[in-house]
Amino acid sequence: MEHKICVLIIDSEPKSVIHIQEILNENSLIDRVDVATDSEMALLKVIDSVPDIVLMEFPFRDKTINELYKFIKTKLTETTVVFISESKDNAAQAIQHGVYHYLLKPIPNDKLDKIIGQILLLKQNSVQLKIKQVIEKSTEEKRLMFYTSKGYILIDPEEIIFCMADGIFSEMYLTQNRKEIIYLFLSRIEEILGSVDFIRSNRKFLINRKYIRKVFKNDNSILLFHEGKEYIVKGSKQHIRNLTKLNLD
Amino acid sequence: MDSTNISAFIIDDEPEAIQLLEMFLRFFPNVNVMGKETQAKKGLDFVNQNLPDLVFLDIDMPDMNGLQVANHIHTENFYSEIVFTTAHPKYGYDAIDFQPLDFLIKPFTVEDVETVILKYQEVAEKKKYLRKVDLFIHSQSNSPKIKLPTINGILIVEIKDIVLLKAKEHNSYLYLKDGTIETITRNLNILAETINSQTFFKISRSAYINLKYLKKLDKKNLKCMVNFNQSVLEEDITKSNLLHFEKLDLFPPMQGH
Numbered sequence: 001m002e003h004k005i006c007v008l009i010i011d012s013e014p015k016s017v018i019h020i021q022e023i024l025n026e027n028s029l030i031d032r033v034d035v036a037t038d039s040e041m042a043l044l045k046v047i048d049s050v051p052d053i054v055l056m057e058f059p060f061r062d063k064t065i066n067e068l069y070k071f072i073k074t075k076l077t078e079t080t081v082v083f084i085s086e087s088k089d090n091a092a093q094a095i096q097h098g099v100y101h102y103l104l105k106p107i108p109n110d111k112l113d114k115i116i117g118q119i120l121l122l123k124q125n126s127v128q129l130k131i132k133q134v135i136e137k138s139t140e141e142k143r144l145m146f147y148t149s150k151g152y153i154l155i156d157p158e159e160i161i162f163c164m165a166d167g168i169f170s171e172m173y174l175t176q177n178r179k180e181i182i183y184l185f186l187s188r189i190e191e192i193l194g195s196v197d198f199i200r201s202n203r204k205f206l207i208n209r210k211y212i213r214k215v216f217k218n219d220n221s222i223l224l225f226h227e228g229k230e231y232i233v234k235g236s237k238q239h240i241r242n243l244t245k246l247n248l249d
Numbered sequence: 250m251d252s253t254n255i256s257a258f259i260i261d262d263e264p265e266a267i268q269l270l271e272m273f274l275r276f277f278p279n280v281n282v283m284g285k286e287t288q289a290k291k292g293l294d295f296v297n298q299n300l301p302d303l304v305f306l307d308i309d310m311p312d313m314n315g316l317q318v319a320n321h322i323h324t325e326n327f328y329s330e331i332v333f334t335t336a337h338p339k340y341g342y343d344a345i346d347f348q349p350l351d352f353l354i355k356p357f358t359v360e361d362v363e364t365v366i367l368k369y370q371e372v373a374e375k376k377k378y379l380r381k382v383d384l385f386i387h388s389q390s391n392s393p394k395i396k397l398p399t400i401n402g403i404l405i406v407e408i409k410d411i412v413l414l415k416a417k418e419h420n421s422y423l424y425l426k427d428g429t430i431e432t433i434t435r436n437l438n439i440l441a442e443t444i445n446s447q448t449f450f451k452i453s454r455s456a457y458i459n460l461k462y463l464k465k466l467d468k469k470n471l472k473c474m475v476n477f478n479q480s481v482l483e484e485d486i487t488k489s490n491l492l493h494f495e496k497l498d499l500f501p502p503m504q505g506h
Contacts, residue, residue, distance in 0.1 A: 092341025095333075095352040098368070102345050125445050127382050134389045215402040228427060244403050 003124055004031030005116055008051040010042045010068075011035075011084065012061055016105055020055060020084075023109050029120050039064035046072060051079060053119055058083035058102075059090050073098065078126060080119050144192065146172070147183040157196045161226055162207040162233055163189050170206075175226055201235035215243045255369060258299070259285040260292035260318065261307035261334065266355070270305055270334065273362045280366065289313035293321050300328045300492050303350070303369055308335040316340065319347045328493050330372065332365050380497075383447040387461070395444060397423070397433045404431050408446055412462045412477050413484070416455035426462075428478030450494060452486040466491065 007024055011017050017035055024030045034049055036042035039062055046054070046068065060066045072079050082101035083094050094102045101115050123129070143154045155174065164171045165186035172180045172189075182189065190198070190206050197209045201222055213225035220240045224231040235243070257280055261267050267285045274280050283301050286292035289310045296304050304322065308315035319331050330350040333340070338354050350372065351365045386392060392409040406425065413424035416437035423431045423440075433440055441449060441457050449457045458475050465474040466486070473486045486494075 088342035089338065090341070091345050092338040092352045092354060095341060095345055095349055100345055100348045102342070127379060127386075130386050130393060131382070133393060134386055212405050214399070214404050217402045240402075 003120060005029050005052045005120055005123070006032040006034075006049055007053045007055065008034045008036065008042070008045050008049060009055045010037075010065065011055070011057040012037050013057070016057075016084070016107075019106055020112070023107065023112050026109075027113055027116055029116055039068060043068055046076070050076060052123060053080050053082060053116070055082045055084050055103075058085045058094060058099075069097070078123070078128065080115075080122070082115060146180070146189075148180050149183070153180055153182075157193055157198070157208070158210065160193070160198075160208050161211050161224055161231060162205055163193075164206075164233075165204045173231065177227075177229070199239065201233055201239050205233040205235075207233055212243070215240060217244055253279060253370070253373070255280045255303060255366065256283045256299075256301040257281065257303040257305065258283050258292070258296055258301040258329075259305045260287075260289055260296075260310075260315070261285075261305070262287050262289070262310040263307070266307065266334070270362070273359045276359055277363070277366055289315070289318050293318050296322055296329055297326050297489060298492075300326055300489065300496060302328075302330065302373070303332060303365070304329050305332050305334050305353075308333055308340045308344070309337065316343055316347070319344070319349070323347055326489060326493070328496060330369060377498075380447040384460075387446060387448050397431075397440070397443070398435060400432060400434060404433065408444060408448075409459075409461065411444070411449075412459055412475055413482065414440055414444075414449065414457040424477055424482070426478065450490075450497075452484055452490050454487075456484055458484065466494070 007030060009017055009020050011020070017037070021033060021035070024033050032049065034045045034051065036045045042065065054072060056065070056069065060069065069081065072081060080101065081099050082103060083099050084103050084105055084107060086105050088104065091102050103111055143156045146153050146155065159175045161173045161175060163173070163186060168185060170182045170184055170186045170189055172182050174180065186206055190200050193206065198206055199209060201207050207222065207224060211224040211226050212222055214223040216223070217240060220235050220237055222233050222235045222243070224233065257274060259267050259270055259282065264287060267287070271282055271285070274282055283299060284295055286295060289312050306315045306318055315333060315335070322329055322331060331347060332351045332353060333344050333349050334353045334355060334357070336355040341352055344352060350368055353361050353365070387409045392407050394405055394407050397404045397406070410426040411423055412426055414437060415422040415424070417432065419436050421433045421435060421437045421440045423433050425431065435443065437455065437457070448460050450460050451457050452473055458473060462475045462477065463473060464476050464481060467473070468491065471486050471488060471491065472483050474481045474483055
């Protein structure tokens, strides 16, 4: 999941707009920047792009902008409003509007970047996103059928902790302490399970991400954990590097 | 207007200003003025011990200015909402970082106070809703996971499996449901921010508990008991955090106070 930020600048001063655009262009978290110099344009852009951040010139130039602000505040609950102003004097009014991001022109790079960082964090932690994740994961997963020495086995991928290559066969370590020999190359199992949260940690192992508990950088190993039982598997340097990055994507 | 009771406290060095605000607040029967104080420091102590829902706070005061008071309230008690009341709009810029509920410029009217009350109700509703959603999310079988840095790599856990967070110098201990204790190389506050879940409740400067595992609260000895791997852990809870817990109104009390 890549999170990027979409920004709308509503400002009637061309010089100020250019300055903000320059800062935003330097920021790698920014995906899209729109500009509106009057209220009509602003309304269209808000509806069109549903921005994550709206940088608004404050105090408002006209009543339409005020109405637009109210619309954003009440209807676009995931959008953060940042007021940009010539003077400190209007900050009290900003508080009355319930806006706590208030930047003075000319906008300092570091302050704007800091706000963007905070908003990205908010976005990644938003309630809507969490609910979406829970719902997506709760959809019923189909069981898969594999050949074994004795016949077939039907397994929900959730039950597989990891698979280990053993020549032309693969050993499948399952929940409830079960183990099965599957008549398939590990690479074939990888093709089947690769789409459902499994990773090939190295040539020998295909592991279920769900059961990763610890990742050790010192000896490139991964500890899988389920029902009190621990399994140590090896990982390639690249996988270890990716896994130890501190985000869950 | 919603009938939920709102407790309020007023800090202002001018008694006349307090009187006027009190008069305005009498128009709202669900608002209970717990107290008032003309000395900022005394007022601050009261606020941190009693956690009023709303603090009306003047800025220009002789012993300690309102912004300093707000700073203390902000760091010690994240429960009370602040409303600045001042004759000087110039303080707005310095006040904005405290994210006050409102900023009333004297002389203000009863309508302005009504706006404050409505805002408070909206914020309180939102907090309550978020807490419920959070509890729901973390009670699902596929609850969100989190990656945390350890001394020799990383740890991946489901947030709902974390029982307790404890500070250990610059690191933190993470107590997990299955009885394991892990060291996370982040300080407690950053860890709590990273977990960012309403189900985690601060019981003292050095510990957070997952409310899911809370078993008992001992008000007399200021202890809370949490379930941990088939046994019970006893942790200290501070008085103000206990009060905060009661104010959260998470579980319906079975007996009147």
